[in-house]
Amino acid sequence: MRKLTYFIACSLDGFIGDPDGDATAMMSFLDDEYLAYLGSEYPETVATHGRRALGIDDLPNKRFDTLIQGRGSYDLALREGITSPYAHLREYVVSSTLKDSPDPNVEIISDDPIGKVRELKAEESEFGIYLCGGAKVAGALVGEIDELIIKSYPLVYGTGMPMFETGFAISEFALESVRAFGNGVVVRTYSRKR
Secondary structure, eight states: OOOEEEEEEEETTSEEESTTOOOGGGGGGOOHHHHHHHHHHOGGGSOHHHHHHHTOTTOOOSSEEEEEEEHHHHHHHHTTTOSOTTTTSEEEEEOSSOOSOSSTTEEEEOSOHHHHHHHHHTSOOSSEEEEEEOHHHHHHHGGGOOEEEEEEESOOOSSSEESOOOOSOOOOEEEEEEEEOTTSOEEEEEEEOO
């Protein structure tokens, strides 16, 4: 059974962006040490255009071969004219409003995202599924998330887009590892307690 991993950047107070979802304030922490870590440990989580810029476009996938993201996250790429932001992965976008995909590499999940995730998790593959964001799709899929990898940036937003947009429901995870960087970023990995 494949794992669904929510690999997400957030502020110290748990926001993945400002109230409009803008997370550009976190970009200032992408220094050499941290980028080398992302490139060596999670190269497939770097968007295709970023992989080219970093010279890691030819690196093989290490952990994921499939990506799921919400419409809001996908719109960030579309605004830049990028229709397949993770062209090195199979891409799925959860959206009830986007009916037709603007790219043959991107499949739209317009209903039953839980059913689709369960179908993807049942596939035979050595790779997992990367849940990119945002808050609504993470909230809808919280019961299917097997692993959380939280990149905490040393920022306090005060308000903004939460990691999960969902009703109150306690989900317990176990801490697996912590990695701290000189720039103040901390990467924590958790596995779901079942």
